[in-house]
Amino acid sequence: MKGHAVSDKPKIKDLLDESACEHNATKKKACNTTTPGATSGGCAFEGAQISLFPYADAAHLVHGPLTCLSSSWETRATPTSYEGRDMTQMGFTTAVTTNDVIFGGEDKLYDGIVYVMEHYDPKAIFVYSTCVTAMIGDDIDVVCRHAEKKFNIPIVPVHAPGFVGGKNLGSRLGGEAVLKNLIGRKEPQGDVSHAINLIGDYNVTGDMWQYKPILDELGIRILSTLSGDGRIDEICTAHRAKLNVIVCAKSLVTFTRKMKERYGIPFVSVSFYGQRDTTNAIMAIAEGIGDPELIERTRKVLAREEQRLDEQLTPYRELFKGKKAVLNTGGNKSWSIASALQDLGIEVVATSVRKATEADKEKAREYLGENGVLMTNPGAEQAKMIDKFKADLLLAGGRSLYTAIKKGISFIDVNQEKKKSYGAYNGLLSLAEDVKNALENPVFRCVRKEVPWEK
Structure with a gap:
């Protein structure tokens, strides 16, 4: 590809120095960082893929050696209700070789994007740089911009080569890619007065579907999810939510902090494991939205659910x-x-x-x-x-x-x-x-x- 421009890559140092994390001020380094070359437990590339992979209507194209695809493809069971072709079951890679390292792999990347579009027609394509393609200097930003003009869908560059750190940092880099390239591209339909974004619930084994019926009963609309059972069109409207709900994933606190700064959306951090935390989480969501009628209705629904649960758990607790x-x-x-x-x-x-x-x-x-x-x-x-x-x-x-x-x-x-x-x-x-x-x-x-x- 010709016509290189100055890359708009996320600044790693800024992501590590997170003002929304109360521990950065008292520590010499950010929480859960990893020394490059010692990415035990997963690298940044894997973390970025984990955060973005559950978008079932998006293709995920790995620009790197074939082994990078196999290291993290389909690592979690993240079920989806998407009725079209489930892209989480597909693996795409440019399979960079020695020749590409010598002569550059940008043309191969563009050809890969064309192939995915012609054969799969996704709603968006996430393009991941890896250690090899980052070191040889392939400009995935230019390739993605060129392809986006041609196909008129989001082609999102994800700058998360494994050598920059561990999975936690990779998740933040995935959030940066979504924030820069997807958020605010579309306007939602319907009432958003009680709308929330779920951030960090990957819907592993369908966890999200356990509490969604209660939110539906309360009239709390899940506008978008990042990323369990996610949809590209929905995340493009996420800037109109009234509350961001971080579900057990502090790695995406940077994403929610920037959403608050740019769009004025407050955020709460909750857990949906266990009786106490589930009750506290749903109550925190209702209080975060701030509608007194919703808060009162939530108290009644939760009291009913807790009574039902206590009756069912009594024989187990005795045991x-x-x-x-x-x-x-x-x-x-x-x-x-x-x-x-x-x-x-x-x-x-x-x-x-x-x-x-x-x-x-x-x-x-x-x-x-x-x-x-x-x-x-x-x-x-x-x-x-x-x-x-x-x-x-x-x-x-x-x-x-x-x-x-x-x-x-x-x-x-x-x-x-x-x-x-x-x-x-x-x-x-x-x-x-x-x-x-x-x-x-x-x-x-x-x-x-x-x-x-x-x-």
Whole structure:
């Protein structure tokens, strides 16, 4: 491609120095940063894709080696209600080779965009730079602008090469791309007086659909989502919402802060895991919108839902009395799932904070109390915590199953690979049933038995 211009890339330093994060002022570096070259747990490219991938009507074109596509494609089960072709099930890459590194890959990128448009006709295309194409200097901004004029749909450059940092930073870079290239392109239809944007709920296993019916009943309109079950046309209207709701994803606080500065939209941060947090979240949304009638109606609906839930949870809470759990998961789940377990009457004795922000660590400490352990190296610590507290249950990712087997305790997979939603009130019932089944599972009872030659 010819006619290079000055690139309008996001400034990494500005994203790390986030004024909306109360910890930046007291720390020498931003929360959850990663040294380039040491991107354990995922790189910035992967974080950007995770944030943007659930837009089912957009194509995601990776400008880089083929391996970059395979490292993060379809990493989370983010179901969609989109009735057209689900682009989250498609992987697109320019498959950069040695020749492209030597001679430049911009023409190949443009040809890739043309191919996607001719064969798939998406509502938008996200074009991701990667370590290789960023280092050789391919100007994806110019290519995207040229393609956008030709096809008249958003062609969005995403500057998140893996070497700039970890997944948290990549999520912020994905938010920057949406803010610059999509927000404000269209006007919404219908009443937006009670409209909100959901920010940071990826709808993993359908979590968003657990609490959406309650919002619908209250007349609270979800104008757009960034990004679970998202639509390009909807996010283009997001500037008309009355409230931004951050759902357990502080990595996108920069996005919501800039939305407030540009469009005057306030934001609240909530969690929809567990009974208490779900009630508090829906109440915070109603109060954030500020309509007294809506607030009163919300109180009545929540009282009804809590009464129903308490009746259904009573037999589970009797069963779980005295049970102790160790939780080894990432980020905000370090406290949000802990809250849900406590709502079931289970004592959470330790939780992992290895991938948590400072805000997440504070919340975890608040929920677990002074005696709870915040594990910074869970791989080495979780077995010790099981022994120390005589835990009955380990909730973690699939790799920790072997720890539970060796220790002879029950296990539940709560990572993003899980197949069932634990979000909101109905999700808490699902979690209660899974905990019950895990505690009563005969497999774990067999594991506890001594083998014949050790008796």
